[in-house]
Amino acid sequence: MPVEFQTFRNLMAGVCAPVTVVTTAHNEIPYGATVSAFASLSLDPPIVTVALDRRSQLLSHILQVGRFGVNVLARDQEDVAKRFAQREVERFGSVSWHFDCGMPRLACAASWLACDLENTVEGGDHILLLGLVEVAQRSDAAPLIYTDRTYGTHSVLFEREAAKTRKAKELALLGQFSLVGGDYV
Ligand SMILES: Cc1cc2nc3c(=O)[nH]c(=O)nc-3n(C[C@H](O)[C@H](O)[C@H](O)COP(=O)(O)O)c2cc1C
DSSP states (O other): OOOOHHHHHHHHTSEEOOOOOEEEEEEEEEEEEEOOEEEEEEEETTTEEEEEETOOOHHHHHHHOOEEEEEEBBTTOHHHHHHTOOOOGGGGGGEEEEEETTTTETTTTTTEEEEEEEEEEETTTTTEEEEEEEHHHHHHHHHHHHHHHEOOOOOOOOHHHHHHHHHHHHHHHHHHHHTTTSSSS
């Protein structure tokens, strides 16, 4: 006998999840949606999984095209996450993006993966997509995290990023001073 729906939902809301925008392009038209059910499955070969609701429009396009991209959002991309979860909005109109490996890649995302669809597994009301990773690129940006229906990031990464920004500002300030007469004043 499975656990009650709301109990399960509340428990899962308390789990920290990544926030990604999974994309594909069909007849050169970009498609994308916000997806938290993204995980690493295998290291050798490199395989990731993405779980999509059976009713997802993105899912039907990925199944036809056989490829998908994963944009792991950065901590300051909460607005992007919200927009790509909305219906009846021009999702790609609000964000800077370009085609990479034939799939939409969002500017300023923390990481980017380009995948070939290897397999699908049925799981209740979702379909699990298994993607063989062909390209994996990571930036220094701290990732966006979703938990308890709120967006945030890991506090250690936040502090690290803040310290880097402080340091860069200090160096820029020192640089400015050094320009004045060639001496720090
Ligand atoms: C933080 C967040 C995480 C989400 N994670 C998923 C997910 O893992 N799988 C999924 O199918 N939908 C997920 N959604 C919902 C989809 O983004 C939403 O239903 C979207 O409208 C689907 O678009 P589509 O029908 O164009 O595919 C998530 C939404 C939010 C805000």
